[in-house]
Amino acid sequence: MSNRAKxxxxxKRRRKMYILVRDCFPIxxxxxxVAHAALGCYLxxxxxxxxxEWLDHSYRKVTCQVSDEEFExxxxxxxxxxxxxxxxxxxxxVALAFKPRGEYPDFFKNLRLFGAEFDxx
Numbered sequence: 813m814s815n816r817a818k819x820x821x822x823x824k825r826r827r828k829m830y831i832l833v834r835d836c837f838p839i840x841x842x843x844x845x846v847a848h849a850a851l852g853c854y855l856x857x858x859x860x861x862x863x864x865e866w867l868d869h870s871y872r873k874v875t876c877q878v879s880d881e882e883f884e885x886x887x888x889x890x891x892x893x894x895x896x897x898x899x900x901x902x903x904x905x906v907a908l909a910f911k912p913r914g915e916y917p918d919f920f921k922n923l924r925l926f927g928a929e930f931d932x933x
Contacts (some may be wrong), residue, residue, distance in 0.1 A: 827865065827912040828872035829853060830920055832886055834906055835877040837898070845896045845907040846875055846926070852894045853909035866912035876923035883908065889919040 831849050833842045850873065857863040866872075878886065883905070887893065892911035897903045910916075 825869050826872075826914045827862070827870045828874055828914075829866065829912040830890075830910045830916060831873060831875045832878045832883060832908045832910075832923065833875065833926065834880060834883050835924075836880060837901065837904075837906055841898055841901060841906060842877070842926075845898060849894065849896045849907040849909035852896055853911060856894045857892070857911045860911065863912060870912065872912075874920075875926040876920075877926050877928075878923055882923060885919065886910075889917045 829850065831846050833846050833849075835842070854863065886908060890910055893908050895905050896907040896909070898906045
């Protein structure tokens with residue numbers, strides 16, 4: 813494989829989907845909405861070649877719990893996202909999933925990973 817082909821494949825492998833969930837809701841709603849967000853993002857962008865590359869070469873996801881302010885700021889920081897609302901929470905927005913990409917704005921790098929406060933040992 814040529815160096816160019818290797819670099820192209822590595823770029824595809826770096827693609828990831830960010831999923832953000834508001835931390836103000838009960839954990840059960842957060843978990844369900846994260847799953848719905850991943851599926852909703854796939855369904856919205858399934859015909860996009862970049863989505864297919866992500867499915868074929870990466871399938872990486874980063875899930876973060878965010879404040880209400882971070883949730884709203886994320887909508888402005890990047891485009892191509894899907895929002896998930898929850899009927900049992902008066903149709904409030906609970907999660908966002910962003911179409912997989914290789915690079916995200918720096919804003920995303922400082923978000924808290926989902927479950928970071930839990931000790932799973």
